[in-house]
Every structure is written in structure tokens, then in C-alpha cells.
Amino acid sequence: MEEELRCPLCKHLFRNPVLLPCYHSVCLNCAIRSQKPAQQTQPQPEGSLNNLNEITADYSDVDKLSLVSETDSGVVCNSRPNSYVGTPNIQGILFPPLHSSALSLNCPVCQKVVYFDENGANNLQKNRTVQNLVDKYVEAKHLPVFCQLCEGDPKIAAVMCEQCEVFYCESCRDNCHPDRGPLVKHSLVNPQQGKANLRARIKERKPNCVEHTEETLSMYCMICKVPVCVLCLQEGNHTNHDVQALGAMCKAQKKRNS
Structure with missing residues (x-):
């Protein structure tokens, strides 16, 4: 199991x-260090991609919607924060960048x-499920918590900031x-206490909308299934x-599963 929990x-x-859009995970800091200007990326397609019809040839109708619409749950090609610039196709190629400031990243597992956009890997969605598994594994094995900002081999964490949520x-x-300026009001606690407090806050926290980051998710679109x-x-894009x-949809899903 431990190998599955390693970046x-x-x-x-x-x-x-x-x-990542290919559903593989990496550490955020690793993704940031590995990204590079999109112009330096040389994807190697298995076949020629001349038009949109050829790109979508092997997609289902639902997946095709991702390439031309923002009304589905697929990856959207735009330059807004919290969105990927590009949509993956069956051969591991993505649409080219929309502007010169675009960044790119090769998946270390499948090479897609x-x-x-210019925000780079910071746009990627956090994989909280994997993080929770790692936290439980570390706790069960009594392993130390490591610093999240060290480059290369991380050192053992000494504190966690409850406001920054960083070890x-x-x-x-x-x-x-540093303990000065606006940071002087932040609370630094030992890593074990910080982990426990963080888990409690995550359980109570309502998920926010990816597009409207200040708004919490409260409804479920029956058309787009998101x-x-x-x-x-x-x-x-869900106006009509x-x-x-x-909440009602979650309860209904739980009843179906039980």
C-alpha cells in the first residue's frame, strides 16, 4: 500500500x-517544479491530429461535449483560474496553449x-482522498510529518501554521x-496537533465551487451531473x-448504495 501512496x-x-486530468496524482510542489513553458513541450502523438472530428473519433457523446462546451464535467479549454487549459484526448495529446504565458506538465506516469494558464499547476484540484489516506497511514505507522516547503529531501516538520495549513x-x-508583520497573529502548533485540527476542519468545511471560489456548492445539476x-x-452555464x-441528492445516493 505504501508504494501507492508515494508521489x-x-x-x-x-x-x-x-x-492531473489523466487522473494520476503528484505532489503540488513537485508539479510546480516540473512545469515549464508550453513552447518547450514536445508531445509525441501516435497518429496525425488534423481536425476536431479526428480528435473526438474515439470519444463517447458525453466526452465529446467536453471539447466544445462548458456545460459538462469534463476538462474545459479556457484561461480562467482553477481550469485546465486543454482537454486530454485518447492519444495523450492536449490542445496547444492559448497564449504565450501558458505552462505545461508531462504526467510522470502516463506521459500525457x-x-x-499562467497560474500553472496551482490550478490543479487537490486530491483530498489521497491526502486523507496518507494521513491515516502515517498515523497508523507513527511516521513523522515532513515539511511541505523543503526542496529535495524534506526535513521533519517542527510546526504547523493553523491559518496557512502548512507544515x-x-x-x-x-x-x-517569520514571526513578524501580518504573520505574527498566526497560530503555530506542533505537527500532531495540527494534523488533528486540520482533519476536523476539513470534515466541517463545505466544498467551494471551482468556478466561483467564494461560493459553496449547494445544488446538483441533473443535466451535467455536477x-x-x-x-x-x-x-x-447551468441557468436553464x-x-x-x-443535500437531498446525497441522501438519495446513500439510500441507493445501501
């Missing part, structure tokens, strides 16, 4: 894992290429989280879609 790039247990070794704490927020219904309360 394919740094080979350590995942720290802040993020999910994903393009981002720091003594060196990174002094360099990145949770949405109030702004998605008012000004987004059939929606149901998210």
Missing part, C-alpha cells in the same frame, strides 16, 4: 497531492501533457513564515438546467 516524481509519501521545518519556518453554486445558476438540492 511518482519525488518518491516520498504524497504531500498536498493534486489530480497538460497545458495550464514547516525550523529552517522553512524562519525563511517563509454540483453547482448559486452563481452557476444565475450567471453561469434542472437542478436539485445537493
Whole structure:
């Protein structure tokens, strides 16, 4: 099991894992260090891609919607924050970048290429499921918690900032989280207490909309099969879609599964 919980790039247990469009995970810091300007990426397709029809030839109707519409749950080709710039196809090729500031990243597992806007890998969705598994594994094995900001081999964490939700070794704490200015009001606790407090907060935390990051998800779009927020219904791509309360849909799903 431990091998499954290790980042394919740094080979350590995942720290802040993020999910690539190909559904493989890497540490956020590893993704940031590995990304590069999109112009330097040389994807190697297995066949010629001359038009959109050829790209979507092997996709189902639902997957084709991802390439031309923002009303589904697929990866969308745009330059908004929290969105991937590019949509993966069956051969591991993505649409080229939309602007010169775009960044790219090769998946270390399947070698597919994903393009981002200027925010790079910070746009990637956090893989909280994998992080929870790592936390439980570390706790069960009584393993130490490592710093999340060290480059290369991470040192053992000395503190966790409850406001930043980041584990720091003594060196990174002094360099990145000095006890002055606006940071003087932050609470630094020991790593074990910080882990417990973080898990409790995550359980209570309501998930936010990817597109409208200040809004919580409250409804479920029956057409697109994705949770949405109030702004998605008012000004987004789900204005005229059939929606149901998210809580009611969760209860109905639980009843079906049981």
C-alpha cells in the first residue's frame, strides 16, 4: 500500500497531492517544479491530429461535449483560474496553449501533457482522498510529518501554521513564515496537533465551487451531473438546467448504495 501512496516524481509519501486530468496524482510542489513553458513541450502523438472530428473519433457523446462546451464535467479549454487549459484526448495529446504565458506538465506516469494558464499547476484540484489516506497511514505507522516547503529531501516538520495549513521545518519556518508583520497573529502548533485540527476542519468545511471560489456548492445539476453554486445558476452555464438540492441528492445516493 505504501508504494501507492508515494508521489511518482519525488518518491516520498504524497504531500498536498493534486489530480492531473489523466487522473494520476503528484505532489503540488513537485508539479510546480516540473512545469515549464508550453513552447518547450514536445508531445509525441501516435497518429496525425488534423481536425476536431479526428480528435473526438474515439470519444463517447458525453466526452465529446467536453471539447466544445462548458456545460459538462469534463476538462474545459479556457484561461480562467482553477481550469485546465486543454482537454486530454485518447492519444495523450492536449490542445496547444492559448497564449504565450501558458505552462505545461508531462504526467510522470502516463506521459500525457497538460497545458495550464499562467497560474500553472496551482490550478490543479487537490486530491483530498489521497491526502486523507496518507494521513491515516502515517498515523497508523507513527511516521513523522515532513515539511511541505523543503526542496529535495524534506526535513521533519517542527510546526504547523493553523491559518496557512502548512507544515514547516525550523529552517522553512524562519525563511517563509517569520514571526513578524501580518504573520505574527498566526497560530503555530506542533505537527500532531495540527494534523488533528486540520482533519476536523476539513470534515466541517463545505466544498467551494471551482468556478466561483467564494461560493459553496449547494445544488446538483441533473443535466451535467455536477454540483453547482448559486452563481452557476444565475450567471453561469447551468441557468436553464434542472437542478436539485445537493443535500437531498446525497441522501438519495446513500439510500441507493445501501
